[in-house]
Amino acid sequence: MxxxxxxxxxxxxxxxxxxxxxxxxxxxxxxxxxxxxxxxxxxxxxxxxxxxxxxxxxxxxxxxxxxxxxxxxxxxxxxxxxxxxxxxxxxxxxxxxxxxxxxxxxxxxxxxxxxxxxxxxxxxxxxxxxxxxxxxxxxxxxxxxxxxxxxxxxxxxLEPLAVAVHACKRAQIKLGDTVLVSGAGAVGLLCMMTARAFGANLIVVTDVNEQRLKFAKELGADRTVVVQRNEFPQQLAARLKSEHFGGRGVDVILECSGAETSMVLAINVARTGGTIVCVGCQPDLVTIPLQIALMQEIDIKGLFRYRNCYPIALSMVESGRINxxxxxxxxxxxxxxxxxxxxxxxxxxxxxxxxxxxxxxxxxxxxxxxxx
Missing domain, CATH: 3.90.180.10 (Medium-chain alcohol dehydrogenases, catalytic domain)
Structure with missing residues (x-):
């Protein structure tokens, strides 16, 4: 340096x-x-x-x-x-x-x-x-x-916030979108806050840790869902659609946990034509229901750090949109x-x-x- x-x-x-x-x-x-x-x-x-x-x-x-x-x-x-x-x-x-x-x-x-x-x-x-x-x-x-x-x-x-900004830009979040954030760690929380600043209408956050979800709610999550460790991703997807998204799929999923099961969940819960951004680091090899994603034209996007995001991140903090x-x-x-x-x-x-x-x-x- x-x-x-x-x-x-x-x-x-x-x-x-x-x-x-x-x-x-x-x-x-x-x-x-x-x-x-x-x-x-x-x-x-x-x-x-x-x-x-x-x-x-x-x-x-x-x-x-x-x-x-x-x-x-x-x-x-x-x-x-x-x-x-x-x-x-x-x-x-x-x-x-x-x-x-x-x-x-x-x-x-x-x-x-x-x-x-x-x-x-x-x-x-x-x-x-x-x-x-x-x-x-x-x-x-x-x-x-x-x-x-x-x-x-x-x-x-601003550095981790820039990651969240890049994720939301990659997802092309727009006014009125529904968003699922998988994982309520620091980056997941920042993605949740940034998605709101980008105009997301309904934001649901999932995690296995109830305390993290309580904090996510305090920071502005519309709804939070505890992931049961013995619950299959397909079952959780059906539960999320039924209880939180009006029976429909989700516009954007920001996968921040890095868990393979969360990727399976993301594909099963996404709406036709929806978008998944892989924010968390996944294992080298994962097993996912790719055919579902292909037939529904679900866009699965990678994320590597950020580019040209610091000015946006700084503006959101200065304006008070992000605390x-x-x-x-x-x-x-x-x-x-x-x-x-x-x-x-x-x-x-x-x-x-x-x-x-x-x-x-x-x-x-x-x-x-x-x-x-």
Missing amino acids: GREHNSSKCNLTLVLYEKQHLELEQRPVPCKPRPNEVTLATHTVGICGSDVKYWQQGKIGNFVVTKPMILGHETSAVVIDVGENVKHLKPGDKVAAEVGVPCSTCDLCRKGKYNLCEQMQFAATPPYDGTLTRYFNHPADFCFKLPEGVSLEEGAL LRPLITHRFKLEDATKAFELCSRGEGVKILIKCMDESQLQNDLGFNGIH
Whole structure:
């Protein structure tokens, strides 16, 4: 995440050495930023399920931790230095960092699908370092200035919100649509809230956890349904149609659980011509009733991160259409990051934040006066 040199300044960093082996250590502070970069002082980083999975398993799919890697990618920060070509940011600006940097020259990038760039450098995805470090350099074009009224904590959550925005864009949710959200974890809740902001009329959320569903209701779900672990997906689909969707199928299903049974449910509950977006990470191989989807022209769409979604996400937060604050359930200092990961691995809380830097540390370490 940027060139480095030796420095006596404190750059505390959380490093994953191998599966289940986390260490806090000092890393060199980055050099002066390149012409189109900024140097950031990391303020807040949210823990994502992928961070926990790398910690617990050492890999996600084909991405394998083979050398020490800094974790974290849901990031807000304060600009402390700017490259000579950077005009839209200045020291003291609060920003949300979009931490996937594409090549910008391949066919996919030129077509605007930069999230699919095969040369993408995405934070905390092997072999690239993440942002649970106090200082790093980053391209200025991927830093979004936070307006007054949007906090640095909310700025860190723009990253998972961007996933939800991309999901709803892929689903082409429109005014009056009915939506089923499978899974009431953090991303599922964000998808629910974003679907509402996109104009969805009736939103039903399913999960096996009653407490999560209670929270989903508090955040605006029209209805919630507890999934019984011994209930076949086909039976649940029939129950959902009968009890919640007027005997008809659902316009859009946002599958956020990553469970194979939820994909079977999605196909059985979708209306003819409906849309399923696979937000959650599915197993490598799944068994689904594909013929039903084919004969009913149900669109099944994949989702990989996001593209061009930060401005929309930021606008929804600034305007009040999305309130991220209730999702924040725990806060830890960087020095206590391991405790934060342990809490997250137990399935406790919704969004767990790690604070890497506060304003007093900025002033003490850098002689920096004020955050704009």
